[in-house]
Amino acid sequence: MNPDTDKKLAVAAASGLAGALATVAVCGWQRFWINWILWFVFLLTIGLGCLFLVALEHVVGARWSVPLRRVPERLSSLALLVGPASLLALFSLGTLYPWTRPESLKDPAVSGKAVWLNTRFFSARVVGCLLLWAVAYWILVRGSVRQDRTGDPRFNLRARRFAPLFMIIFAITITVVAFDWISSLEPAWYSDVFGVYLFAGTFLAGLAATSLAVLYLKRIGRLSQVGPDHLYNLGGFLFAFTVFWCYIGFAQYLLMWYANMPEEVFWYKERLAGGWGPLLVGLAVVHFLVPFLILIPRAAKSDPRFLFWTAALMLLSHWLDLYWMIFPAAGRSPLPGWPELCFGLLFVSGALLFIRGLLRRGSDMPAGDPFLGEGLEFRL
């Protein structure tokens, strides 16, 4: 890896940070915090998606993914990296979240949720989720890294026991993230399936980031033992979950469209007005239709080039999805201004810097895992 690139990334991140701080002075706190929420939720979902992928392998006892597992394991630390960012974001509650203001309690749709939506419980949930993720990270990822040295097979048994529990933790915490950070920007709105919708995007983002990192490592000559059959499975996962995302997203829309209840449809009306409507149509195209059609042929799923661009598209469309969910709450049009670009610069180059640092340390595969050989031999 070229250290010059790191320097460039550091410069980019620093200038992004300067721009982000300038946003406060020029555009005010609201613009700053809405960008902050968008970007930290984006990175958080990538990290959580990767952690879910790791746990999924242990739950189902998958062997094919053992040689790849170190990649999502490393990337899952993104979820912890943005931990401080989510704690900082607690300062945004007064600016961004209407339920913190007493006058919003006049609306029975908001005051009825006061048990859940109050600053103290909200902060407790944020901290609690972080702790749970840290515990999961410690057990699943640190244990795996330690196994590189010890080769102790008891790690696999421990992970297999813990992973099902993590599935429950994950289901609850990802719903909390969806309800708290995104949905409560407009506290009168509610949707039962919103947590599942965010989960679909989260898992796709984790898969896409994993695929990109695997392909990057393969291109620079590492992970060379990972063959087209392993890539095929990643492609198959992406293919399946892009359908799942669209299914859930449309299910949520269809029910609200049919019922046409004012307390539900206003959320969609905001997100179909102005430029957001065309953006949603574009989202359906880039998040579902294009990857779906690209990944149909068997060869495309294991072709590094197709897989790379599809995964990059998935990551971009997951960001667009979050943009479409979060930004209309601040009454903004979809056209980004310079603050959005600065935040993009800050978080993207910061995350890349962090990931490159992760990829430098340790081995690329779980060298101590007793199933590694079996995983390497995997053929379709």
Add this chain to the structure above:
Amino acid sequence: MNGKGSVLGIFANARLLVEAIPDIRGKATGRLEAYTPFPIHGIDRALGLRKSPVGGMVFLMGVVGALSGLLFELWANGVDYPILTAGKPYLSWEAFVPIMFEMTVLFACFTSGLGMLLLLNRLPLFRNPVLRSPAMALFTKDKFGLEVQLDERGPDAETVAALLRQSGAEAVERIEEAGPRAAASPEFLASVAGGIVLVCALAGLLTYWATKLFPVSVPMVHMLSQPRLDPERSDPFFRDGFGMRPPVAATVLRGSVPYLIASEEEAAVVQNPLPRTEAVLGRGRQLFTDHCAVCHGLLGNGIGTLTPAYGAKPANLVAQKIIDLRDGQIHYVVRMGKNAMPSYAADLDDDQRWAAVHYVRALQRALNAKDEDIAR
């Protein structure tokens, strides 16, 4: 397919089988088929199986399914039988998507299942000769088989058998060509079809008797037993105890035009908007017969079937007094009612009343006919 039958090599383990394949493929020209007790990853690539056409078929039929679902719904709800649901437009793509999705899945599944069985696996071939080999039972336990089809261009059976032995087969067996009985005979197909019909009939009858004799669950009556408001019935749901609601103030019934005429005098200036065509008069006659004739009589002369029982004397519509009324006034009276006559606003809409007015005019002229009315 198998011009001269085939040769079956029996291998002791999967590795020997997989390693033998490239050698055999290089020397024999016929199709290869492997029989193994468990799936061996990568064997389809080693056997050089051509890309399955199932994927393309499924994709095509999936698209056909989606399109046929869409077209059917466009036709059904847009043209043939438009049903208004929840005030949505008749052609709402959102409502069509679930059906399109289901149709896509249905068409795709049937295509992959039936296409695989009938088209690609040639299902009517009921007896593959290799199945008669005693080695077949071993392939479900601990042996691995490689069948090499013989063809005109390739080496003969002895050469292939030697080749298989060389490559590590522990035993070799000659499989004879399929006889004419391999394909299903008409008697066999008839007995299969008869069996299916018999089983279906038996299953249906058994289900019927079982539900009759042991009514474990009642029939689905959820539509009847759900909480709902019935017309013209009291209901405790609303505070006033009525199930039916009056129209919401300041709203207009869908499809209706507000009637803004306040008096008969005002109505007198309104012209009949309908043309005096045969179709309109026919419609007016039908409406008059259905709604008016029971009191006013079929001829409009005030002698209807209900008159003796009713006691009151309905207006004679062909009298000079009514002839002198303007069209708009008659229209107004039908809508608002007059003396003992009730309003017909709920039964006849604007256009229907105008058509009835035309017919009343026709009756008046017919019953007061002059010489010049007779066509010469």
